[in-house]
Amino acid sequence: MEILGSIFIDPFVDMVAAPDFLLQVLWEGLVSGVLYALIALGFVLIFRSSRIFNFAQGIMVVFAALTLVGLHAAGLPAWVAFIATLGVMFLLAVGIERVVLRPLVNQPDIILFMATIGITLFLVGGGEIIFGGENKVMISDELGIPDGSLEFNPWDGFLLIEARDVTVVFGAVVMVAALLAFLNYSRMGRAIRALGDDHQAALSVGISLTTIWVLVWFLAGIIALMTGIAWGSRAGVSFALEIIALKALPVLMLGGLESITGAIVGGIAIGLLEKLFEIYWGQPLLGGSTEAWFAYVLALVVLLFRPQGLFGEKIIERV
Amino acid sequence: MLDAGRTQETLLDVNNIEVIYDHVILVLKGVSLAVPKGGITALLGGNGAGKTTTLKAISNLLRSERGEVTKGTISYRGQDIREMDPAQMVKMGVIQVMEGRHCFEHLTVEENLMTGAYTRKDGRAEIEKDLELVYSYFPRLKERRRSQAGYTSGGEQQMTAIGRALMSRPETILLDEPSMGLAPQLVEEIFTIVKNLNENEGVSFLLAEQNTNVALRFAHYGYILESGRVVMDGPAAELRENPDVKEFYLGMSDEGRKSFRDVRSYRRRKRWLS
Numbered sequence: 001m002e003i004l005g006s007i008f009i010d011p012f013v014d015m016v017a018a019p020d021f022l023l024q025v026l027w028e029g030l031v032s033g034v035l036y037a038l039i040a041l042g043f044v045l046i047f048r049s050s051r052i053f054n055f056a057q058g059i060m061v062v063f064a065a066l067t068l069v070g071l072h073a074a075g076l077p078a079w080v081a082f083i084a085t086l087g088v089m090f091l092l093a094v095g096i097e098r099v100v101l102r103p104l105v106n107q108p109d110i111i112l113f114m115a116t117i118g119i120t121l122f123l124v125g126g127g128e129i130i131f132g133g134e135n136k137v138m139i140s141d142e143l144g145i146p147d148g149s150l151e152f153n154p155w156d157g158f159l160l161i162e163a164r165d166v167t168v169v170f171g172a173v174v175m176v177a178a179l180l181a182f183l184n185y186s187r188m189g190r191a192i193r194a195l196g197d198d199h200q201a202a203l204s205v206g207i208s209l210t211t212i213w214v215l216v217w218f219l220a221g222i223i224a225l226m227t228g229i230a231w232g233s234r235a236g237v238s239f240a241l242e243i244i245a246l247k248a249l250p251v252l253m254l255g256g257l258e259s260i261t262g263a264i265v266g267g268i269a270i271g272l273l274e275k276l277f278e279i280y281w282g283q284p285l286l287g288g289s290t291e292a293w294f295a296y297v298l299a300l301v302v303l304l305f306r307p308q309g310l311f312g313e314k315i316i317e318r319v
Numbered sequence: 320m321l322d323a324g325r326t327q328e329t330l331l332d333v334n335n336i337e338v339i340y341d342h343v344i345l346v347l348k349g350v351s352l353a354v355p356k357g358g359i360t361a362l363l364g365g366n367g368a369g370k371t372t373t374l375k376a377i378s379n380l381l382r383s384e385r386g387e388v389t390k391g392t393i394s395y396r397g398q399d400i401r402e403m404d405p406a407q408m409v410k411m412g413v414i415q416v417m418e419g420r421h422c423f424e425h426l427t428v429e430e431n432l433m434t435g436a437y438t439r440k441d442g443r444a445e446i447e448k449d450l451e452l453v454y455s456y457f458p459r460l461k462e463r464r465r466s467q468a469g470y471t472s473g474g475e476q477q478m479t480a481i482g483r484a485l486m487s488r489p490e491t492i493l494l495d496e497p498s499m500g501l502a503p504q505l506v507e508e509i510f511t512i513v514k515n516l517n518e519n520e521g522v523s524f525l526l527a528e529q530n531t532n533v534a535l536r537f538a539h540y541g542y543i544l545e546s547g548r549v550v551m552d553g554p555a556a557e558l559r560e561n562p563d564v565k566e567f568y569l570g571m572s573d574e575g576r577k578s579f580r581d582v583r584s585y586r587r588r589k590r591w592l593s
Binding site for chain 1: 378380383385404405406408409410414415416417421422423424425426430431433434435436437438480483484487
């Protein structure tokens with residue numbers, strides 16, 4: 001009985017007893033959730049338009065962050081380095097389309113998936129040769145990301161919010177809104193969605209696969225750069241960031257591979273749930289460090305009951 | 320011997336093409352046909368005769384299905400088009416409406432139509448004007464413009480697919496099996512709209528169709544394909560009266576009902592007779 005109590009009653013008593021602390025936990029969860037959502041968005045964009053599961057999304061985050069820091073270290077002003085990094089991501093998109101995707105067009109999905117693993121290895125090797133393998137510091141001050149923190153006192157308690165995190169969340173919201181507007185209201189965005197629905201029909205109206213592929217890989221590159229800046233300013237820039245990107249996999253399981261809403265909701269949900277679980281259940285009952293596996297177990301449960309994910313596109317089928 | 324509505328100018332000229340899928344499967348064994356400007360040309364034949372393959376060879380959608388034109392030439396307005404990609408064909412004014420509609424299911428009807436204008440560079444106002452034109456031919460689409468295409472009826476999807484092609488301002492539409500899975504009344508409606516588009520907008524059509532009866536009533540000229548070869552061609556009015564076409568494709572015979580066993584493919588019988 002004591003066990004049941006500590007699972008089903010004590011955590012909630014704690015939450016109510018210290019609402020300011022609960023709020024702090026939720027905020028931390030939200031910040032990491034937003035970042036998971038961003039990485040997942042990169043996956044979704046590429047998967048929707050080409051049915052490629054892009055294993056390289058994680059390393060693209062690292063590569064973008066390394067390029068930004070490297071260019072700044074080479075003497076470019078921060079914002080020039082930022083623009084130049086966008087240029088590098090564009091060249092990367094063009095290169096991937098030319099060298100990897102175009103020759104493999106019409107091949108089975110698994111071959112394209114393997115090819116993205118190849119891209120991952122290539123970027124890991126290339127990144128280390130060019131920029132070196134040691135940890136670096138993100139140039140967050142130079143980019144104008146505010147430092148310091150805000151303090152609040154809700155319910156006579158104490159809540160500490162880092163100004164950096166506010167910037168991250170705000171930036172992510174703006175970016176997602178811009179992306180959604182682009183996909184829904186522009187000619188190219190419509191073409192990306194059309195391609196996701198029906199390849200053949202998209203070809204038949206004259207939508208060029210190569211243009212769209214370069215575009216989505218470039219968009220994924222921009223997202224990677226943003227994520228890289230955000231994570232980098234919290235945890236430094238190193239190849240370990242790639243591991244964080246793997247968190248996008250359970251997000252995709254939860255949200256569905258094709259759904260942009262799913263990626264956003266799934267990312268935030270996993271960020272929140274894993275923090276809550278860690279603080280209220282993991283630390284008192286399991287000795288902590290549950291964040292490393294919680295998301296994957298959650299994804300497993302989702303897969304058992306709803307394999308297309310919570311927001312996976314319903315296959316519209318008329319009889 | 321030309322029907323009304325046909326002019327002498329040939330837009331599309333397919334000359335003795337051979338198509339192989341996957342490097343081994345020979346599907347077309349020498350197909351030749353011509354599509355005149357301002358005409359409706361029908362491509363008739365049963366399942367697997369090669370109608371769709373012929374259309375895809377023209378629109379260059381074959382390559383995305385690992386098909387290849389290995390012999391013969393295809394030219395549009397005298398220009399060789401075998402090496403072009405589908406986007407270039409659309410810009411030249413040749414667009415295909417694929418068999419089975421192929422609408423973008425999760426896009427609304429209006430968004431579907433707008434994707435047809437993807438290759439156009441003549442500005443928003445012109446595109447809006449053509450959207451209204453499409454709606455004037457297909458009033459039902461205007462009612463359903465905000466619905467997801469996947470949830471509209473089969474007839475509405477066929478209309479969306481044709482409307483989408485119209486949005487590219489085509490000179491020639493390759494229309495594959497527009498009657499598939501539709502009620503006879505809707506088939507009439509769709510063919511009537513095709514005829515109107517042909518007469519009022521001057522769009523030329525090459526249409527592949529199994530429904531020989533309807534196709535020959537609306538087309539000006541017809542080709543009959545069997546096992547990857549053209550076995551007969553002629554003005555639609557003549558084909559309608561041809562006794563062999565009547566027997567094998569229209570199911571009419573002077574000798575009353577026949578056992579199915581007696582009905583063999585046209586080509587085999589023709590070989591015996593000639």
